[in-house]
Amino acid sequence: MLPFSAPVRPEKVKKLVDRMLSLGIREEDLVERFIRSSGPGGQKVNKTSTCVYIKHIPTGVEVKCQESRSQALNRFLARRYLVEKIEAMRLGLDSEREKLRQKLRKQKQKRRKRAKMKYGSKG
Numbered sequence: 001m002l003p004f005s006a007p008v009r010p011e012k013v014k015k016l017v018d019r020m021l022s023l024g025i026r027e028e029d030l031v032e033r034f035i036r037s038s039g040p041g042g043q044k045v046n047k048t049s050t051c052v053y054i055k056h057i058p059t060g061v062e063v064k065c066q067e068s069r070s071q072a073l074n075r076f077l078a079r080r081y082l083v084e085k086i087e088a089m090r091l092g093l094d095s096e097r098e099k100l101r102q103k104l105r106k107q108k109q110k111r112r113k114r115a116k117m118k119y120g121s122k123g
Contacts, residue, residue, distance in 0.1 A: 002016075002017065002027075002075075002076070002079070003027055004072060004075060005072060006072055006073065006075065006076035007070060007072050007073050007076075008073070008076055012076075013076070016076070016079060016080055016083065019083050019087070020079070020083055023083060023086055023087060023090065025056060025082070025083065025086065029056055029057050029058055030054055030055070030056055030057070030079075030082075031054070031055040031057060032052065032053070032054050032075070033052075033053040033054075034049035034050070034051065034052060034053070034071065035049055035051040035052075035053055035064075035066075036048070036049050036050075036051065037049075037050045037051040037066040037069075038051075038066070039066070041069055044069065045069065048071070049071070050066060050068070050069055050070065050071045050074055051064065051065070051066035051074065052064070052065050052066070052071065052074040052075050052077075052078040053078075054078045054079065054082055056082060056086065059086055059089065061082060061085050061086055061089070063078050063081045063082045063085065064078070065077045065078035065081060084096070084097055
């Protein structure tokens with residue numbers, strides 16, 4: 001399990017931990033820093049360090065996450081982004097994100113083709 005409590009469902013945490021283990025990413029290999037976030041949020045954001053920076057030492061992959069005002073949620077999301085980046089590096093076209101991109105690309109091509117057939121050029 002993660003060395004902290006994440007404000008997400010346990011199933012999501014387990015899935016992330018399993019992905020990390022399958023890629024050989026260990027918590028000991030991660031350097032984690034907390035930075036003050038920027039952007040909207042006012043005084044709360046200016047006083048607390050909710051932005052999370054993670055670096056995976058063996059691969060040199062770095063991730064910064066400040067999507068939420070919750071540090072715990074940002075820690076979880078940063079690890080997920082790190083896993084996605086490393087997965088994309090190692091697996092290339094077989095990574096989850098790349099499969100999704102390919103699927104969306106095929107759907108768009110199909111739509112274009114249908115529209116072209118429907119409103120085909122009249123000569």
